[in-house]
Amino acid sequence: MRLLRNLPSYVYLVLALSFIYLPVVVLVLFSFQDGVLPVFPFTGPSLQWYEKMLANERLVESLMNSVVVAILSSIVTTFLGFLAAYGMARRKPRFAGGIRFVLMAPLTVSYLIIAMGMLITLNLIGIPKSLFAVGLGHVVINLPLCFAIIYSQFGDHLRNIDWAARDLGASDAQTLLRVIAPIMKPSLLASFCLSATLSWDEFIIAFLLSRFDVTLPVIIFEMLRAGLTPEVNAAGTMVFAISMLTIGVSAIFVFIAFRGKK
Amino acid sequence: MTKTIVELQNVTKSYGTVVAVDNVSLAVSEGEFVVLLGPSGSGKTTILSMIGGFTVPTEGSITINGEDMTGTAPAFRPTVTVFQDYALFPHMTVFENVSFGLQMRKTGKAERQQRTEKSLDVVGLSGFGDRSVDQLSGGQRQRVALARAIAVEPAVLLLDEPLGALDLKIRQQMQGELVHLQNNIGATFVHVTHDQEEAMAIADNIVLINEGKIEDYGPPARVYLKPATLFAARFMGESNILSGDVESSESGFVVVNTAIGKLKVPGICEIGAKVSIAVRPEQLHPGTQTGEEIIDIGEVQVSEVTFQGTHRLCRAVPTTNQSDLSLLLRLPPEQRVKVGDVMSLYANRTQAVLLEK
Numbered sequence: 001m002r003l004l005r006n007l008p009s010y011v012y013l014v015l016a017l018s019f020i021y022l023p024v025v026v027l028v029l030f031s032f033q034d035g036v037l038p039v040f041p042f043t044g045p046s047l048q049w050y051e052k053m054l055a056n057e058r059l060v061e062s063l064m065n066s067v068v069v070a071i072l073s074s075i076v077t078t079f080l081g082f083l084a085a086y087g088m089a090r091r092k093p094r095f096a097g098g099i100r101f102v103l104m105a106p107l108t109v110s111y112l113i114i115a116m117g118m119l120i121t122l123n124l125i126g127i128p129k130s131l132f133a134v135g136l137g138h139v140v141i142n143l144p145l146c147f148a149i150i151y152s153q154f155g156d157h158l159r160n161i162d163w164a165a166r167d168l169g170a171s172d173a174q175t176l177l178r179v180i181a182p183i184m185k186p187s188l189l190a191s192f193c194l195s196a197t198l199s200w201d202e203f204i205i206a207f208l209l210s211r212f213d214v215t216l217p218v219i220i221f222e223m224l225r226a227g228l229t230p231e232v233n234a235a236g237t238m239v240f241a242i243s244m245l246t247i248g249v250s251a252i253f254v255f256i257a258f259r260g261k262k
Numbered sequence: 263m264t265k266t267i268v269e270l271q272n273v274t275k276s277y278g279t280v281v282a283v284d285n286v287s288l289a290v291s292e293g294e295f296v297v298l299l300g301p302s303g304s305g306k307t308t309i310l311s312m313i314g315g316f317t318v319p320t321e322g323s324i325t326i327n328g329e330d331m332t333g334t335a336p337a338f339r340p341t342v343t344v345f346q347d348y349a350l351f352p353h354m355t356v357f358e359n360v361s362f363g364l365q366m367r368k369t370g371k372a373e374r375q376q377r378t379e380k381s382l383d384v385v386g387l388s389g390f391g392d393r394s395v396d397q398l399s400g401g402q403r404q405r406v407a408l409a410r411a412i413a414v415e416p417a418v419l420l421l422d423e424p425l426g427a428l429d430l431k432i433r434q435q436m437q438g439e440l441v442h443l444q445n446n447i448g449a450t451f452v453h454v455t456h457d458q459e460e461a462m463a464i465a466d467n468i469v470l471i472n473e474g475k476i477e478d479y480g481p482p483a484r485v486y487l488k489p490a491t492l493f494a495a496r497f498m499g500e501s502n503i504l505s506g507d508v509e510s511s512e513s514g515f516v517v518v519n520t521a522i523g524k525l526k527v528p529g530i531c532e533i534g535a536k537v538s539i540a541v542r543p544e545q546l547h548p549g550t551q552t553g554e555e556i557i558d559i560g561e562v563q564v565s566e567v568t569f570q571g572t573h574r575l576c577r578a579v580p581t582t583n584q585s586d587l588s589l590l591l592r593l594p595p596e597q598r599v600k601v602g603d604v605m606s607l608y609a610n611r612t613q614a615v616l617l618e619k
Contacts, residue, residue: 068541092533163316167336167343168363182353 033231034073042080049104049230059219059235066216069131073138074195078188080139081146086180089154100151107144114140115208122209129211137205142195149194149254153187186256193250197243264291264357267450268313273322275308282308284474285322290418295444295451297461300471301497307422309471310454314343314420327417337366341419344424348407350395356382357391358408363414374457381413384446386439401432412447419444421453425460437463458498462486470494487542492617495540502546502589505538505619516616521585525557529616536619543575544592545613557614559607562589564599574599578607 034046053059084103088096106114118137119129127133158180163180181188203217210218216239223232268290274284283305290296298306311317312324315336323332331339342363351359361378367375382388383403390398398406404424411419421440427432441464444451455461461468462482470478470485470493478485478494489495495503506520508531516531517524518539527539546559561579565588574590576599580587589607593599 039392127608157347157349160345160347161351163336164345164349164410165351165362167314167316167341168410169337169366170362171337180352183351185353 012125027233028237028240029031030230031224031237032232033230035230037228037230040243049234052231053238056231057224059216062219064137064217065131065213066212069135069138069206069215070196073135073142073199074192076135077139077142077146077195078150078192079151081143081191082181082184082188084143084147085151085154088151090159103147104144106140111141111202111204112208115205118120119206119208131203131210131213131215133209134206135199135207135213138195138199138202141202141205142198145198146191146195149191150184150187153184158183186253190250190253193246197246197250200246201243264293266290267292267294267327267507268452269325270309270313271323271325273309273319273324274322275305275312275317280522281474286471286474286476287322288469288476288479290450290452292417292450293448293484295441295453295464295466296469297465297467298452298454298469298471299458299461299465299497300456302475304455304471304473305474306454308474310343310420310422310452313418313452313517314341316343337476341420342411342416342418343420343422344407344411346423346426348424350403350406350410352395354386354395355391356393356395356398359395359406360391360409364409367414377413377415379479381409383441384412385409389546392448400428401436404428404436408443412443412449415447416449418450418452421451423454423456425430425455428460433460434463440464440609462498470497472497487613488615489540491618492538492540492619495538495615495617499541500590501540502543503538503540504587505536507532508535518616521587522580522582525614526611527557527614527616528612531616538617538619540615540617541609541613543590544573545609546589546591546607547609548591548593548597548605548607551608555611557609557611559589559609561604561606562605564601564605567599567601569595571595578605 029042030045031049032045033042033049034044043258087093088099093099115137116134118140122129122133122136127136161183162175162180165175170179201217202215202220206215207221216235220232220235220239223229223235268288270286273283273286274281274290279512286305288309298309300306308317309443312319313326315331315334315338318333323330324434325331327340330464336343344350351362354362357378360381361374364374364377379388379391382391385408387402387405387409390402390406395403395406403408405459407424424440425436428436437460440453442449453464460475465482467480468478468482468485469476472493477497478490485494486498489498489501492503495501504518504520504522504525506518506525508521509517509524510528511517511529511533514528514530515526516529516537517526518537525539531537551559552558559580561581563581564576564578568575573595574597576591576593578589578591580589581604599605
């Protein structure tokens with residue numbers, strides 16, 4: 001009886017979830033297609049397209065590039081976000097609201113605009129289009145989020161802990177490295193993972209700021225322009241899987257961070 | 263003559279238009295246990311924070327051990343603060359917490375080990391070194407915070423309501439232990455609290471603070487028995503306050519016209535001045551006595567009685583009452599009184615305190 005009464009809700013739930021996840025499911029499904037076209041009917045499963053993908057040197061190379069850009073840019077972003085959050089929380093500067101706004105504002109600017117701006121600026125100061133430039137772009141777009149995550153975990157209880165460390169003779173660096181950073185570890189790791197996922201997935205900035213060495217999303221875009229094959233599906237599936245994995249890890253750290261704060 | 267170790271000269275701290283500490287001067291002697299006592303928001307914690315170096319005064323100077331330290335960072339002062347929330351490092355063991363200060367001072371490993379263990383021993387936590395901080399009870403955390411502070415052997419230990427978060431029984435036990443600890447290590451203690459019983463139990467000298475100013479300063483017994491101001495009389499336990507005008511003043515005594523008649527108390531005051539007379543509840547005795555030493559309060563009728571073990575707390579209304587005045591009494595527990603009883607009261611003249619309005 002109850003099941004019957006709730007039926008419309010269940011139908012709605014299934015429809016909503018299908019709307020969100022069906023494209024991804026189709027993408028993943030046809031990466032296992034045993035044929036040359038990723039279209040119905042599904043014939044398979046087969047791992048031949050994964051094999052082909054891993055034999056594609058340019059793709060594997062771009063995958064490594066993506067990993068390097070994601071890791072290095074996220075280390076820089078987390079470090080900068082940590083310093084900014086610490087400064088804001090500890091020093092309570094004048095115009096704190098204004099500074100917070102300026103730090104968070106890039107979140108609302110489209111990646112296209114940021115990429116264009118960086119293209120012009122980097123050109124002006126003589127930094128060529130490169131993976132380095134892409135990494136810089138990723139620092140710019142991910143900093144607001146990393147700052148927000150870390151800042152949200154700076155509770156008042158940390159003020160006295162910070163004071164206590166200094167009172168006992170710790171320098172700025174010692175206080176940050178030996179006391180504050182270890183306590184903030186869960187949110188630092190969460191911020192790192194989230195930033196790495198966003199960098200890993202990012203296309204527009206990577207496309208506009210790179211030239212010879214490119215990242216995986218750029219290669220996938222190139223493959224797509226050449227036409228749909230299950231190999232593109234396989235590459236897309238891999239990108240998706242790694243994102244999900246990193247997000248999952250980051251969710252665990254966020255959970256730990258919030259539990260620790262209580 | 264003991265040496266002054268901490269000296270505040272005309273110290274003011276204001277935040278915008280709010281004055282938290284208003285022109286305070288204070289000298290603390292070496293080896294003294296001083297308690298800064300006051301209601302919340304009185305500025306006592308700000309004073310402690312300025313001695314510790316976490317807050318810089320707007321005006322005035324702070325001298326510690328003969329050196330001007332008004333703007334010196336906490337790390338370079340011979341002071342260590344024990345915070346109200348203990349501020350232990352949650353990712354470190356008890357041992358690592360206590361040895362942190364020594365590590366920062368680059369003390370050798372062997373000495374560090376030995377001093378850390380000694381500190382833990384002093385606070386009764388030897389053998390707890392390997393525990394993690396969140397395995398400890400509130401009282402134990404408090405001890406770790408103390409051990410961490412005394413490990414670096416500060417000349418002055420600053421305690422910011424360190425017992426505030428503990429329940430009554432542990433708090434009373436820790437009060438005794440703090441006094442014992444202070445005798446043991448000989449450091450100067452400056453302790454902040456809003457609990458006047460705690461202050462009286464542990465202090466050599468009480469500094470009573472209200473609205474950023476020092477109201478009274480002295481040994482607990484003096485501050486309790488002869489409060490310097492009306493605020494001091496009210497804050498340090500219960501007091502009966504009788505207000506009135508000075509009628510005459512001669513040879514060290516004044517006569518004050520109060521709601522229960524003319525009272526002659528020791529003091530010197532201008533005629534016509536508005537004053538208050540403070541008498542503690544336990545200083546009012548039932549019965550009639552005569553003599554130059556006795557103030558006759560007159561007849562009162564008991565309106566409330568509460569039995570409290572060590573005494574009976576009574577509220578009584580003077581029968582000649584001209585206002586809504588009622589008096590608080592502490593009668594001996596064996597004295598049987600009930601609501602409605604009428605009795606005479608007297609007080610010892612030298613115990614009554616004359617205060618400015």
